[in-house]
Amino acid sequence: MAVVLVMVGLPARGKTYTARKIVRHMQWHGHAAKVFNVGNYRRERLGSNQPASFFDPDNSEGRSARRAMAEAALADLFGWLDSGGEVAIYDATNITRERRGWVRASIRERGIEPIFVESICNDSDIVATNIRETKLLSPDYVGADPERAVSDFTRRIEHYERAYEPITDEALSWVKVVDVGRRVVINRVQGPLATRIVALLMNLHIVPRTLYFTRHGESAYNVLGKLGGDPSLSPRGRRYGPALSRFLDTRQTRPTHVWTSTLRRTIETARPVTSAARSWRLLDEIDAGVCNGWTYADVAARMPDDFHRRKADKLRYRYPRGESYLDVMERLGPVILELERQQESVLVVAHNAVIRCLYAWFADKTVDEAPHLEIPLHTVIAITPRAYGILEERFALDVDA
Numbered sequence: 138m139a140v141v142l143v144m145v146g147l148p149a150r151g152k153t154y155t156a157r158k159i160v161r162h163m164q165w166h167g168h169a170a171k172v173f174n175v176g177n178y179r180r181e182r183l184g185s186n187q188p189a190s191f192f193d194p195d196n197s198e199g200r201s202a203r204r205a206m207a208e209a210a211l212a213d214l215f216g217w218l219d220s221g222g223e224v225a226i227y228d229a230t231n232i233t234r235e236r237r238g239w240v241r242a243s244i245r246e247r248g249i250e251p252i253f254v255e256s257i258c259n260d261s262d263i264v265a266t267n268i269r270e271t272k273l274l275s276p277d278y279v280g281a282d283p284e285r286a287v288s289d290f291t292r293r294i295e296h297y298e299r300a301y302e303p304i305t306d307e308a309l310s311w312v313k314v315v316d317v318g319r320r321v322v323i324n325r326v327q328g329p330l331a332t333r334i335v336a337l338l339m340n341l342h343i344v345p346r347t348l349y350f351t352r353h354g355e356s357a358y359n360v361l362g363k364l365g366g367d368p369s370l371s372p373r374g375r376r377y378g379p380a381l382s383r384f385l386d387t388r389q390t391r392p393t394h395v396w397t398s399t400l401r402r403t404i405e406t407a408r409p410v411t412s413a414a415r416s417w418r419l420l421d422e423i424d425a426g427v428c429n430g431w432t433y434a435d436v437a438a439r440m441p442d443d444f445h446r447r448k449a450d451k452l453r454y455r456y457p458r459g460e461s462y463l464d465v466m467e468r469l470g471p472v473i474l475e476l477e478r479q480q481e482s483v484l485v486v487a488h489n490a491v492i493r494c495l496y497a498w499f500a501d502k503t504v505d506e507a508p509h510l511e512i513p514l515h516t517v518i519a520i521t522p523r524a525y526g527i528l529e530e531r532f533a534l535d536v537d538a
């Protein structure tokens with residue numbers, strides 16, 4: 138049974154951020170999920186430079202243009218569900234009772250009870266940060282003068298505030314997310330997919346923090362080109378931990394938490410950084426099963442068929458008695474929720490396939506791209522999530538000096 142989520146809330150309340158995360162979460166666990174953002178329809182059809190007055194509830198021309206966009210987006214959403222979509226998110230402000238009534242009735246005609254996800258933000262600091270980021274990064278203000286953009290956007294929000302009617306109807310299914318995760322209130326929400334979505338909503342926040350991802354230092358197996366196993370670091374790889382620690386000293390704050398896998402090479406790498414690392418089995422490298430300890434050349438020679446099948450579909454190929462990338466993604470679910478929940482900086486020292494998957498989640502890469510991402514050794518990837526996208530920096534550390 139398809140699930141339709143309907144976002145509700147004033148502009149700059151983190152709706153789009155939340156919608157995108159839900160889609161990611163669902164795709165990650167193998168479901169077809171898609172956001173239908175009414176703002177994108179407006180930008181495509183009318184251009185991105187509509188003045189604040191376009192959003193004035195007393196401007197009847199603006200009102201009917203906005204309604205036409207809302208209808209077009211909903212029609213596409215239905216078309217997508219008909220073609221096999223499973224989780225659709227209708228991303229618009231939907232702030233009036235009248236609008237929600239129409240949206241709900243249209244969705245119920247298809248036998249689906251929508252779940253409203255209302256994003257309420259009373260924390261003026263969060264709103265101010267959102268406005269600033271929106272001003273800088275929203276497609277509505279590309280190339281606009283920042284001061285003008287902020288004042289125009291603030292006026293747009295004021296128009297919406299006049300019309301806003303928060304959800305009060307307890308006959309509807311809804312989740313209210315207050316101050317991006319500070320409080321989550323749930324009403325009449327059931328079913329396995331919806332439960333997963335609520336778990337994500339409970340862990341999301343937009344408190345600024347940086348996530349550091351790195352592979353372990355070069356291992357004895359890396360030197361030999363062998364897969365998997367539990368080797369120690371090579372002499373060169375042993376220089377990476379101290380280099381990593383020195384690098385972290387140059388950052389504004391050192392990460393509060395350091396996580397490793399249970400494998401020697403990540404624990405040895407983290408030791409110079411902290412004596413208090415947490416080891417997660419969930420962060421262990423992809424299990425190469427019967428190919429553990431082999432080189433790629435061994436796999437090609439001894440199991441040519443498997444070698445080609447993996448090349449053709451690296452995401453789904455499962456090593457005999459081992460794992461596929463999809464398996465790794467599934468098992469990383471709890472780590473990702475925990476990373477989302479953390480409000481302080483975290484350093485994750487893990488492995489090639491595992492860092493690819495974690496990076497893909499936070500850098501908004503598709504599930505299909507994940508197995509092919511380039512994650513070099515001795516490189517720290519620093520990711521700072523933002524309301525619109527992320528700030529990503531890569532630091533290649535010198536272990537040969």
Ligand code: F6P
Nearest residue numbers: 363364365422423425488489490
């Ligand atoms: O070669 C190092 C390594 O971490 C192996 O243990 C693992 O099997 C491999 O990388 C994963 O990369 P790929 O999926 O590209 O084979």
